[in-house]
Amino acid sequence: MNLAFEQGPIRPPSEAGSLLLRLTRNCPWNKCAFCRSYKGKTFSRRSLEEIKSDIDTVVEMCRLLQQRSIESGFGGEINRQLLTKVYHSGDYQLFHVAAWLINGGRTVFLQDANSLVMKNADVVDILNYLKKRLPSVERITTYARSSTLARLRVEDLITLKKAGLSRIHVGMESGSDTVLKFIEKGATARQHIEAGRRVKESGISLSEYIILGMGGKRWAQEHALETARVLNIINPNFIRIRTLTIVKGTTLAQKAQSGEFEAESEEEIIRGEKLLIEHLDGIQSNVVSDHSMNLLEEVQGKLPGGKSALLAVINRFLSLPEDEKQNFILGKRWGVYRVMNDMHDASQHARVSAAVAMLKKENKLEETISQLKDQVL
Numbered sequence: 001m002n003l004a005f006e007q008g009p010i011r012p013p014s015e016a017g018s019l020l021l022r023l024t025r026n027c028p029w030n031k032c033a034f035c036r037s038y039k040g041k042t043f044s045r046r047s048l049e050e051i052k053s054d055i056d057t058v059v060e061m062c063r064l065l066q067q068r069s070i071e072s073g074f075g076g077e078i079n080r081q082l083l084t085k086v087y088h089s090g091d092y093q094l095f096h097v098a099a100w101l102i103n104g105g106r107t108v109f110l111q112d113a114n115s116l117v118m119k120n121a122d123v124v125d126i127l128n129y130l131k132k133r134l135p136s137v138e139r140i141t142t143y144a145r146s147s148t149l150a151r152l153r154v155e156d157l158i159t160l161k162k163a164g165l166s167r168i169h170v171g172m173e174s175g176s177d178t179v180l181k182f183i184e185k186g187a188t189a190r191q192h193i194e195a196g197r198r199v200k201e202s203g204i205s206l207s208e209y210i211i212l213g214m215g216g217k218r219w220a221q222e223h224a225l226e227t228a229r230v231l232n233i234i235n236p237n238f239i240r241i242r243t244l245t246i247v248k249g250t251t252l253a254q255k256a257q258s259g260e261f262e263a264e265s266e267e268e269i270i271r272g273e274k275l276l277i278e279h280l281d282g283i284q285s286n287v288v289s290d291h292s293m294n295l296l297e298e299v300q301g302k303l304p305g306g307k308s309a310l311l312a313v314i315n316r317f318l319s320l321p322e323d324e325k326q327n328f329i330l331g332k333r334w335g336v337y338r339v340m341n342d343m344h345d346a347s348q349h350a351r352v353s354a355a356v357a358m359l360k361k362e363n364k365l366e367e368t369i370s371q372l373k374d375q376v377l
């Protein structure tokens, strides 16, 4: 029988190479209007024994992989050939651990949506156990909700940092109280600020996720300006950009259906991104666009010095002639382009142009773009 440990479904893209260790199951809030990650699933806490037993299983898997490496003539090294063998064995979790070891075995992500809802002393216990059993680990990160963080004292967070917690990922989504209320985020701008301030003060690295387009047409300007205002106060280490996709089965999809929420066009979303970035001031954050749903993945750089370069990318898109904008949007959503420079490939450009012309003739361009966007999820 294969060794196994429990894992949840979600991790940030930046944790692709991390070992996923589940502390709690699902989301204790589970009400955000745009989110379907844990819909229909009940939140529960895992016992310390269960979590420690999972860590022991990972240690055992590392030993097993080393043994297989020796038996395969690789001298104990966890290399790509061994990884391929494990992959073909169909043991997904052993493959996950082997891939993690190849990445250096240095990073761990604690799942699921709000690990710090656990008692602080219990998280510290887990962090200590994790580092003792897996000494190669250098970075440990987790998601946390602002409403939870705002209840922790800076001293609690410092204790977590000393025990090894390196980074906290927070879904801020918007800095506008109107938008936060509308999407039922369960956190106010003030709580986002308080939570962010405490994390920063503790010395733990902070990633804030914001969603372009989250204000819809109605609150587009307020969303951009208030989000910039809150980020300027927090000064997070990372501002991670996401773009709104209205997912079927969510409350937001119902609100969109009823007309209560009107989504912005791709260009309007980019205008909102421009407004947001123009108003980011006096902070030293890394702006990261690490999701393929973002139309302009090139919007990446470090503030304050990189601000003009970020805006230059956006202005480049906004100053394209209308047919070129449509070409890029369709090509991007179709997966033909990743970044604007990919439009320089003449044959791909011609291919997309032909598709744009055909879809416009059939009056299906907008509909097709939105269908392609949904498929990315």
Ligand code: SF4
Binding pocket: 027, 028, 029, 030, 031, 032, 035, 036, 037, 038, 113, 145, 171
């Ligand atoms: S807190 Fe996060 S995981 Fe939970 S419902 Fe909101 S977006 Fe989804």
